Amino acid sequence: MKNKVAIIPGSFDPITNGHMDIIERSSKIFDEIIVAILVNPDKKYLFTLEERISMIENSLKELTGIDNVKVDTFSGLLVNYAKKVNSNIIIRGLRAVSDFEYEMQLTSMNKVLDDGIETFYMMTNTKYSFISSSIVKGVSGFGADLTKLVPKAVAEKLEKKLKEE
Ligand code: PNS
Numbered sequence: 001m002k003n004k005v006a007i008i009p010g011s012f013d014p015i016t017n018g019h020m021d022i023i024e025r026s027s028k029i030f031d032e033i034i035v036a037i038l039v040n041p042d043k044k045y046l047f048t049l050e051e052r053i054s055m056i057e058n059s060l061k062e063l064t065g066i067d068n069v070k071v072d073t074f075s076g077l078l079v080n081y082a083k084k085v086n087s088n089i090i091i092r093g094l095r096a097v098s099d100f101e102y103e104m105q106l107t108s109m110n111k112v113l114d115d116g117i118e119t120f121y122m123m124t125n126t127k128y129s130f131i132s133s134s135i136v137k138g139v140s141g142f143g144a145d146l147t148k149l150v151p152k153a154v155a156e157k158l159e160k161k162l163k164e165e
Helices: 017-027 049-061 078-084 097-113 133-139 152-164
Strands: 005-010 032-038 069-074 089-094 118-123
Touching: 005 017, 005 078, 017 032, 017 089, 017 118, 032 049, 032 078, 049 069, 049 152, 069 078, 078 089, 078 097, 089 097, 097 118, 133 152
Parallel strands: 005 032, 005 089, 032 069, 089 118
Antiparallel strands: none
């Protein structure tokens, strides 16, 4: 049987418990998962690319019994990256109806660019449905307990980073 490689693309600035939920659940369905961080020099991120890679790698260590997830980066079109890694599967999380319009655009555009690409949506666990990287950044730096929102590996870094800002 062919190995089913699925890509979970995103900015991950930073990775949250919502992302981790999608990664963990999809790793049990597909043979290999690539968490692919978009490199976009025009966008301003809180964390550098290196910091985002290392936070995801350390967060993955917090998941037990999962060894089929790797971290990578890509620039340019996601469909081209998918070809490069021999995958035609994209996975995205859906939190609420408000995500739908943007996600539909993204999926439709990818389909126009490459008809062979299939996007699978997973409903985020309801306990994480309010979490986004932006909302997490909004409450960081004030000493709040972030561990319900982000992996431990991220909580510490986030608190430190926002204090520095
Ligand atoms: O975490 P995000 O920012 O919602 O992720 C968005 C991402 C990275 C999946 C999307 O912007 C993307 O795939 N960008 C690469 C450029 C591309 O392929 N664009 C066509 C689809 S709109």
